[in-house]
Amino acid sequence: MSPTAEEFDVVVLGGGPGGYAAALYGASAGLSIAMVEEQRVGGTCLHRGCIPAKELLQTAEVLRTIRGAAEFGVKASEPSLDIGVSQVRKHQVIDKLTKGLESLLKGRKVTVVPGRGTLAPDGHTIVVGVREADGSEVVRELHGRNVVLATGSAPRALPGLDFDGERILSSDHVLELPEVPERVAVIGGGAIGCEFASFLIDAGSDVTLLEALPQVLTGVDQQVAQVVARAFTKRGVKIETAVKVGGVDRTDAGLELRYEGKNGEQRLPVDVVVVSVGRRPLSEGAGLEEAGVKIDERGFVAVDGNMRTSVDGVYAVGDLVATPQLAHVAFAEAIVAIKTMLGEDPAPVEYDKVPWGIYCHPEVGFCGLTEAQAKEQGYDVVTSVHRWGGNSRALIMDETEGMVKVVAEKDGALLGVHVAGPWATELIAEGYLSVNWEATPADLGLLIHAHPTLSENFGESVLALTGRSLHG
Amino acid sequence: MSPTAEEFDVVVLGGGPGGYAAALYGASAGLSIAMVEEQRVGGTCLHRGCIPAKELLQTAEVLRTIRGAAEFGVKASEPSLDIGVSQVRKHQVIDKLTKGLESLLKGRKVTVVPGRGTLAPDGHTIVVGVREADGSEVVRELHGRNVVLATGSAPRALPGLDFDGERILSSDHVLELPEVPERVAVIGGGAIGCEFASFLIDAGSDVTLLEALPQVLTGVDQQVAQVVARAFTKRGVKIETAVKVGGVDRTDAGLELRYEGKNGEQRLPVDVVVVSVGRRPLSEGAGLEEAGVKIDERGFVAVDGNMRTSVDGVYAVGDLVATPQLAHVAFAEAIVAIKTMLGEDPAPVEYDKVPWGIYCHPEVGFCGLTEAQAKEQGYDVVTSVHRWGGNSRALIMDETEGMVKVVAEKDGALLGVHVAGPWATELIAEGYLSVNWEATPADLGLLIHAHPTLSENFGESVLALTGRSLHG
Numbered sequence: 050m051s052p053t054a055e056e057f058d059v060v061v062l063g064g065g066p067g068g069y070a071a072a073l074y075g076a077s078a079g080l081s082i083a084m085v086e087e088q089r090v091g092g093t094c095l096h097r098g099c100i101p102a103k104e105l106l107q108t109a110e111v112l113r114t115i116r117g118a119a120e121f122g123v124k125a126s127e128p129s130l131d132i133g134v135s136q137v138r139k140h141q142v143i144d145k146l147t148k149g150l151e152s153l154l155k156g157r158k159v160t161v162v163p164g165r166g167t168l169a170p171d172g173h174t175i176v177v178g179v180r181e182a183d184g185s186e187v188v189r190e191l192h193g194r195n196v197v198l199a200t201g202s203a204p205r206a207l208p209g210l211d212f213d214g215e216r217i218l219s220s221d222h223v224l225e226l227p228e229v230p231e232r233v234a235v236i237g238g239g240a241i242g243c244e245f246a247s248f249l250i251d252a253g254s255d256v257t258l259l260e261a262l263p264q265v266l267t268g269v270d271q272q273v274a275q276v277v278a279r280a281f282t283k284r285g286v287k288i289e290t291a292v293k294v295g296g297v298d299r300t301d302a303g304l305e306l307r308y309e310g311k312n313g314e315q316r317l318p319v320d321v322v323v324v325s326v327g328r329r330p331l332s333e334g335a336g337l338e339e340a341g342v343k344i345d346e347r348g349f350v351a352v353d354g355n356m357r358t359s360v361d362g363v364y365a366v367g368d369l370v371a372t373p374q375l376a377h378v379a380f381a382e383a384i385v386a387i388k389t390m391l392g393e394d395p396a397p398v399e400y401d402k403v404p405w406g407i408y409c410h411p412e413v414g415f416c417g418l419t420e421a422q423a424k425e426q427g428y429d430v431v432t433s434v435h436r437w438g439g440n441s442r443a444l445i446m447d448e449t450e451g452m453v454k455v456v457a458e459k460d461g462a463l464l465g466v467h468v469a470g471p472w473a474t475e476l477i478a479e480g481y482l483s484v485n486w487e488a489t490p491a492d493l494g495l496l497i498h499a500h501p502t503l504s505e506n507f508g509e510s511v512l513a514l515t516g517r518s519l520h521g
Numbered sequence: 522m523s524p525t526a527e528e529f530d531v532v533v534l535g536g537g538p539g540g541y542a543a544a545l546y547g548a549s550a551g552l553s554i555a556m557v558e559e560q561r562v563g564g565t566c567l568h569r570g571c572i573p574a575k576e577l578l579q580t581a582e583v584l585r586t587i588r589g590a591a592e593f594g595v596k597a598s599e600p601s602l603d604i605g606v607s608q609v610r611k612h613q614v615i616d617k618l619t620k621g622l623e624s625l626l627k628g629r630k631v632t633v634v635p636g637r638g639t640l641a642p643d644g645h646t647i648v649v650g651v652r653e654a655d656g657s658e659v660v661r662e663l664h665g666r667n668v669v670l671a672t673g674s675a676p677r678a679l680p681g682l683d684f685d686g687e688r689i690l691s692s693d694h695v696l697e698l699p700e701v702p703e704r705v706a707v708i709g710g711g712a713i714g715c716e717f718a719s720f721l722i723d724a725g726s727d728v729t730l731l732e733a734l735p736q737v738l739t740g741v742d743q744q745v746a747q748v749v750a751r752a753f754t755k756r757g758v759k760i761e762t763a764v765k766v767g768g769v770d771r772t773d774a775g776l777e778l779r780y781e782g783k784n785g786e787q788r789l790p791v792d793v794v795v796v797s798v799g800r801r802p803l804s805e806g807a808g809l810e811e812a813g814v815k816i817d818e819r820g821f822v823a824v825d826g827n828m829r830t831s832v833d834g835v836y837a838v839g840d841l842v843a844t845p846q847l848a849h850v851a852f853a854e855a856i857v858a859i860k861t862m863l864g865e866d867p868a869p870v871e872y873d874k875v876p877w878g879i880y881c882h883p884e885v886g887f888c889g890l891t892e893a894q895a896k897e898q899g900y901d902v903v904t905s906v907h908r909w910g911g912n913s914r915a916l917i918m919d920e921t922e923g924m925v926k927v928v929a930e931k932d933g934a935l936l937g938v939h940v941a942g943p944w945a946t947e948l949i950a951e952g953y954l955s956v957n958w959e960a961t962p963a964d965l966g967l968l969i970h971a972h973p974t975l976s977e978n979f980g981e982s983v984l985a986l987t988g989r990s991l992h993g
Contacts, residue, residue, distance in 0.1 A: 066972070077988075077989040078989050094972070095913075099913075099972060099973050100913055100917070100973060103914065103917050107593065107917050107918060108595060111586055111589075112595055114586045115587055118583050118587060118600065119606075121580045121607055122580060122605065122606030122607030122609075122610065123580060123583045123601070123602055123603075123607075124600060125587050125599070125600040125601075126597050127597070128597040129596045130595055130596075131594045131595075133594065134591075134593070135594030135595075137594075138594065142916050142917055149911055375972070376972040377972040378969070380969070380991060384991075398969075403969055404969060405971065406974060441572055441614075441618055442575065444614050445576050445614055472944065472947060474971060474974055475944060475974055475975055475976050476947065476950075477971060478951045478970060478971070478974070478976035478979070479950045479951045479954060481970075482955070482968065486958070495868070496953070496957060497852070497870075498849060498950060498953075499849055499877065499886065499949060499950070499953075500538070500848040500849040501572060501575055501848075502947055502950070503947055504947050504950035505849075507950070516549075517546055517549040517550050519542055520622075520625065521625070
C-alpha cells in the first residue's frame with residue numbers, strides 16, 4: 050500500500066446502482082466508503098436507462114389517456130407531442146434524482162471521487178486521475194480493505210451496424226431523441242426493444258420490431274409474451290420474428306435495412322434503426338485482469354454467490370457480473386457484498402425469483418418460473434389464468450388486455466407469477482412476496498384484497514387453485 | 522317446513538357482495554344454493570357504491586392527466602366534461618359486470634329468484650313474491666338447511682335534510698348526477714365524502730367539505746389524513762371541521778346550509794348538498810326479528826366470529842352486521858359463513874387487519890393499526906415514513922404528494938401500513954400481506970422490489986426499520 054493512499058473500509062469503483070447501493074448501504078452499516086465515478090452518480094439506470102425510458106413511456110401514457118378521453122365524457126383536442134419539452138422534463142426528473150442521490154451520499158459521509166478509476170495490481174487500491182478546477186489532474190490513491198467493482202455495462206452493437214447517434218441508435222441515443230422519427234426499425238424484441246417500440250408507436254412513428262428468436266420477450270412466460278405481441282400488432286407495430294439482420298445501406302431517402310425473414314430477403318426503408326440487442330459488461334481497461342480478477346469468456350467478472358471475485362476482498366456487482374441486468378438486482382448484490390464483508394453470512398440472491406418489470410404497454414411484471422420452466426424442472430404444474438375482462442377496476446380503466454397467471458406445484462407452493470396488463474410492474478410486488486415466501490394457494494386463499502382493485506385478480510387466481518372461487 | 526317449499530343447502534337473502542359471494546363460493550364448494558334479490562344482482566357496491574364511484578373518479582383522473590399534459594410535452598386543448606357521456610360509460614361498465622356476475626351464478630347453477638324475500642318465522646324459509654311476465658305474482662317458498670342474510674344497507678339521512686334527489690342528495694343520487702353542480706356542500710368527511718369531494722372539485726364544482734369531527738378521515742392514520750386534507754385544500758376544496766350542521770333553507774338562488782363552525786353560525790349558499798354520513802343496515806321489514814334473529818340497538822344483526830346469528834343455521838354477512846362496510850369484508854364473511862356450514866372451523870375475519878382503499882386524489886390505502894392505535898394498545902412503537910418525493914416513479918408520474926408509513930413493534934412485527942399517494946389502493950396489497958403474515962422488517966428487508974416502481978417506497982420504509990437503508 051502506497052504511503053500516500055487514503056484509507057477506507059470499502060472503495061467502490063463505479064457510481065451506478067450497484068456502486069451507489071454498496072456505498073449507501075455500507076455507510077448506513079457504519080463503514081467508511083469512497084466511491085469513484087467519472088460522470089454524475091446514478092449510472093446507466095438513472096442517466097441512460099430505466100429512468101429516462103420510463104419518463105418517455107409516461108409521456109406515451111399521457112398521449113394514450115388523451116386519445117381515449119372521449120369515452121369517459123372528457124373532450125379535448127387531438128394531442129400533439131413536442132418531444133423537446135418531454136426531454137426537458139426528463140432531464141429535470143433525472144437531475145432531481147441525481148441531486149437526491151448526491152445528497153444521500155454526502156449525508157452518509159461517502160467520499161465521492163470524480164474521475165476515472167483503475168484497479169492497481171495490489172487489487173485493493175483504486176488509482177484515480179481527478180481533474181481539478183484549474184484543469185490540472187491530480188492522482189489520488191484510494192485503498193480499501195475491501196473493493197467493490199461496479200463499472201456497469203454499455204449497449205452491445207451489431208456487426209455492420211455501428212452506432213452513429215444519428216441514424217443508427219443505441220438505447221443511449223433513443224433516449225435523447227430530439228424529434229420523433231417517421232419510420233423506425235427496432236432490432237431486438239427483448240424488454241428494452243419492446244419498451245422503445247411501445248413508446249415510438251404512441252409517439253407517432255411507423256415501427257417495425259425485428260427479433261432473431263421465434264417470439265418477442267423470450268424468457269417471459271409464453272402467454273404473457275403473446276399478450277404483448279398481440280397488443281403491439283393491434284396498435285400498429287409490425288413484428289417480425291425469426292429474423293436475421295444482414296446490414297444497412299444508406300440511401301438518399303434514409304436507410305435500407307437488409308434482413309432475412311420468413312418471406313426471404315427483405316429491404317426495409319427506414320429513417321432510423323434502433324439496436325437493442327443487450328449490453329456488454331465494462332470489464333476492460335480498468336486494470337481488473339492485471340490485478341488478478343478473473344473475467345469469463347463473455348467479459349463478465351466471475352463471482353460466487355456472495356459476490357466475491359477471485360481476489361480476496363474484491364467484490365463485483367451489477368451489470369459487470371453475469372446476472373440479470375436489473376438495477377434492483379444490483380442493489381441486492383451490493384447488500385450481499387456488504388453483509389459478506391461484515392461477516393454476516395448473507396443468503397445469495399435467488400436470481401430465478403427476482404421481480405422483472407417491463408414498462409411497455411401493456412406492462413409486464415413477473416417473478417419465479419414460467420409454466421414452461423416449471424415443467425422443464427420436473428414439477429407437477431398447475432396454473433390459474435385470470436384475464437382482466439372480469440376485473441372491475443380494469444374495466445373501469447378500460448385496460449382489459451392481458452392477465453394474471455399463477456404457476457404452482459400441484460398441492461404445493463407458488464412457483465411463479467406472471468402479469469400482463471395495467472400496472473403489472475407494481476402488482477408483481479405482491480406476487481414476488483408470495484413466491485419468495487413459498488406461499489401455497491391455501492395460505493393465500495385466506496387473504497383479502499380490497500375491492501375494486503387490480504390486485505383482486507391475483508387473489509382470484511390463487512383462490513381458484515384451492516378448488517373453490519369467487520369471481521372466477 | 523311447507524310441503525310446497527323448494528329445498529336447498531343454502532338460501533341467501535340479498536344479492537349484494539355478501540350474498541353473491543356466499544352463493545358463488547358455496548356453489549363452488551358443491552352446495553345447492555338459491556339467492557333472492559329484488560333488483561339486479563350486485564347490490565349497493567356494483568350499482569350504487571364502489572363501482573360507479575370509481576368510474577367517476579377515473580373520469581376525474583382523465584381530466585387531471587389532460588390538465589397536466591403540457592408538462593410532459595403533450596399539447597391538447599383545455600378539457601371539458603360531458604357528464605352525460607361519463608354516465609353512459611358508467612352504466613356500460615356496471616352492465617358488463619352485472620352480466621358477468623349473472624353468468625357466473627348461472628354457470629354455478631345458483632337459483633336466482635327475483636323478488637322481495639321475507640324470512641318466515643321458522644327461520645329457514647324465505648318467502649318470495651315473484652312477479653311473473655304476465656304481471657301476476659307467484660309466491661315461492663325456499664327452504665334452506667342454512668340461511669345467509671345479506672340485505673345490505675342504505676344511506677343514512679340527517680335530521681332536517683331529507684333526501685329529495687334534486688338538491689339534497691345521498692350517495693345514490695350523486696352517482697347519477699345529470700350535470701355538474703356549481704356549488705356543493707359535502708357533509709361528512711369520511712371515505713365516501715372525500716371521494717365525492719375529490720370528484721366534484723376535479724369536475725369543476727365549488728366544493729365545501731364539512732366534517733363534525735376535528736379532522737377528515739377519522740380512523741385513518743393522522744399523517745395520512747393530513748396529506749389528503751392538504752391536497753384537497755391545494756386543489757380548492759374548502760374543508761371545515763368540528764362543524765355542527767343545523768339545517769337547510771331553500772332560497773330563490775338555491776339552498777342555504779346552516780351550520781356552526783369555528784367561526785360561529787354560518788350560512789353557506791349552495792346549489793346542492795351531498796349527505797355522506799354513513800349507512801344504516803337494512804334489517805327491518807324482512808321478518809328477521811319475528812324469526813328470532815337478534816338485532817342490536819343500532820339495527821345491525823348480531824353475529825359471532827363465524828357469522829352465526831342467534832338462530833341456529835342462520836348466518837348474516839356484509840353491511841347488515843356491525844363490521845367494516847366494505848365489499849371485500851362481505852366477501853370474506855361469506856366465505857367464513859360457508860366454511861362454517863361445511864364444518865371446516867374457519868378463522869374469523871381479523872377486522873383490524875383488513876385492507877382499506879379510498880379512491881380520492883391522492884389515494885389512500887391502509888391496513889392494520891395506525892400509529893395512535895398501536896400506542897393506545899400499549900405497543901412500543903417504531904415508525905418509518907418515506908415520502909414520494911424521493912421515489913423515482915412518483916417523480917416520473919408527477920405524483921409526489923403523500924407517503925408510505927410503516928408502523929411496527931420495536932424489534933417485532935409490522936402492525937400497520939398506511940399509504941397516501943399514487944396507486945395507494947393497489948400498493949396496500951403488499952402491505953396487507955406483510956401485516957397479516959406478521960412479517961418483521963428483517964424478513965422484509967431481504968426482499969427485492971423492482972426498480973423503478975412505487976412499490977420500492979414500501980421496501981425502503983421497512984428496510985430503514987432494520988437500522989440500515991438504501992435510498993432513505
